[in-house]
């Protein structure tokens with residue numbers, strides 16, 4: 001967020017001054033937005049930045065305990081600069097939240113600058129090398145040009161010039177969410193699938209048939225059910241992420257011409273894809289870890305590390321529930337447009353709302369096209385349900401905000417359904433619009449069918465209630481799922497090998513390319529400091545006296 005903020009929110013002069021220094025690491029920066037008291041509700045941040053026209057400086061202050069900045073990565077010890085988000089006051093008037101670039105530590109001594117208090121926030125579930133920090137200001141002075149002024153500006157005399165459009169500041173936030181989907185979600189899914197599939201090809205356990213050799217655990221159908229959907233998820237999210245990246249690039253180009261038409265849809269899609277993608281990734285990492293039994297619980301499997309990184313993405317850069325509710329606002333607004341007799345044809349991902357109902361009459365088949373349509377029917381029906389629930393509550397006298405809150409569980413579910421319809425349809429479109437060899441197309445189709453079948457079976461109630469799926473068809477989806485698992489089995493190891501993740505990145509005793517699982521587990525165990533001496537000093541100190549005490 002430090003670099004994207006400088007690039008996205010600095011003037012050309014500010015970019016010239018700071019971006020090069022940040023790029024070549026002559027300054028190390030972090031992004032300080034969240035405070036002890038507020039994360040999601042940015043307008044509630046309490047850090048103040050007051051302009052002093054006499055000295056042409058800003059004065060930063062942390063007026064309360066809850067205004068302490070809390071969480072910024074690398075803030076504890078590694079960084080000497082930060083983008084700080086604070087409430088701006090000029091000419092005695094409150095102007096809202098703005099970004100400032102602040103030097104935190106002296107570049108030579110690394111001591112905190114005068115008026116700045118910095119600490120590390122303490123041990124966390126994971127990411128403990130990141131030294132997330134806290135930060136407080138006491139009358140810290142900044143030159144005027146250290147407010148990032150690409151959009152809003154403060155002139156020398158303190159005159160405030162509003163941003164031509166508040167939405168222009170969304171760009172940085174959206175970019176980081178796009179990058180989370182593009183780089184983190186897909187990479188965590190692929191890493192965990194690679195480790196668990198390779199391990200499952202090496203590990204033999206129990207008996208399938210009495211007297212025969214113990215099978216590879218990858219031959220158990222339940223094991224395939226834990227792992228193959230993760231391979232499929234990796235690929236469907238790669239396609240979704242590519243769409244999101246292309247859309248981001250197109251919308252950014254439009255923004256340069258101050259054309260904001262496509263921004264709300266991009267924002268809505270980035271929110272739900274970040275939320276659903278990171279949640280799916282966390283669940284998938286857990287599934288892969290469980291698939292490796294006890295060895296999956298070892299740090300040297302790398303699952304604890306991957307999981308702690310993955311689950312963190314559910315919270316940072318927009319907490320997932322909050323993001324789903326943001327997408328829901330856009331969905332309800334689009335639906336309202338249609339209800340008022342207007343069309344939404346300019347919105348790429350919304351046009352299904354005009355026709356999903358007509359699909360409910362078609363007979364069910366287990367083809368990708370039919371299943372994709374079913375995802376749209378579920379999403380459309382859920383949005384319709386939310387729209388009319390809110391309307392009914394408001395008509396009965398409830399305040400709009402209360403009606404929204406009263407419907408918010410259903411709203412998050414509608415956003416999730418919309419996101420899944422998008423992800424599936426993007427994958428199917430990718431299959432249709434690319435020239436793959438027949439063999440590859442076969443495998444990619446199996447993976448598409450598998451993920452459709454799994455997502456439908458996990459939300460069977462929704463599909464029975466809202467789509468052309470009838471109870472009599474459920475058996476066919478279960479059969480499709482089982483058939484896909486069987487057909488994917490011979491290619492499973494090849495598929496994860498094709499992700500091409502080097503051993504150094506996997507960093508896992510279970511998932512290395514050579515498959516020497518047991519040798520690596522023992523080698524890792526022998527690195528433990530507890531194996532340095534045959535008898536640990538705790539024996540003489542505690543165990544021996546305890547044994548002799550006759551307790």
Ligand SMILES: Cc1cc2nc3c(=O)[nH]c(=O)nc-3n(C[C@H](O)[C@H](O)[C@H](O)COP(=O)(O)OP(=O)(O)OC[C@H]3O[C@@H](n4cnc5c(N)ncnc54)[C@H](O)[C@@H]3O)c2cc1C
Pocket residue numbers: 030031032033034037038039040041070071072073127132312315316317318319321322325
């Ligand atoms: C590993 C990690 C790294 C981070 N790095 C940084 C960093 O570098 N810089 C930085 O500034 N911050 C950072 N953060 C902070 C992060 O951005 C916030 O934690 C996040 O925005 C959520 O805010 P919060 O913690 O205040 O949670 P809250 O907003 O208090 O959320 C708590 C609960 O309230 C619910 N809730 C809140 N508002 C609503 C609403 N309107 N409707 C419904 N439910 C709601 C949420 O869904 C959630 O269940 C980091 C956090 C983590 C975990």
